[in-house]
Amino acid sequence: MNDVAATTTSESGEPPLLVEKDGFVTVLTLNRPDRRNAINRAMRKALKKELWRADGDDDVRVVVLTGAGTSFSSGVDLPEALSGPSPRTEGPTPTQVVRAISKPVIAAVNGPCYTGGYELAVNCSFIIASEHAEFADTHAQIGLLNGWGGSAMLPRMVGLPAAIQFVLSGEPIDGATAARIGLANEVIEHDFLMRRTLEIAHKIAGGHPGAVQRMLRLLKEGAGASLSHALSLEAEAAVTFRSDGRDVGARFDSRNAQQQN
Structure with a gap:
């Protein structure tokens, strides 16, 4: 990868989020490994900023989200959350931004992915998991409710009974189980997680x-609709895309020609 950058440093002097460019792919790395990448205010702010930046950049076609060190994310930094202003005062949540942007966001889950971290991952376009990945939602166990879309997204991915067991029990599942029930698309040997994720990302970016x-x-849009409505959305989109797709295609062809020269 190239063009490595970092967001504003936190109080510890380390940036809460690393930003790396690899062609048309931007890799965002949650960067608090000493705290198992607990999501604090600085990280939330940086993550939202970089997601919106990627959405507005024609040279970014896919975003990959992963964690530094041995964890994806342990969830929201509870000591900070309990000692300061509520995250609700910060505007849109990171998961609302993930859902809102027009670019695919792939979660490369490299280790434990708990609670708020799990909610962040399930709001991505899909998940590629390491064999070291572990998923759990402990909200119900500690007396909290999902606030980042976890209870809405999970049943659509794994079905209602599996979602109920996962959310209410708080029991962790490994990457292989996550892939079996549909939470993760693939489970990959740990050392090859980013290689495989970037391979998929570049395949998408090449379209x-x-x-x-x-x-x-x-x-x-179609996933949450009836079949008849999803078919009508497809038909409408096909007509609309034909009417305005010529300019998009011309820009794409022109850019590819420039890259080849």
């Missing part, structure tokens, strides 16, 4: 950018 973004929106 027609306008078609990829329109199909992503269509898939997300």
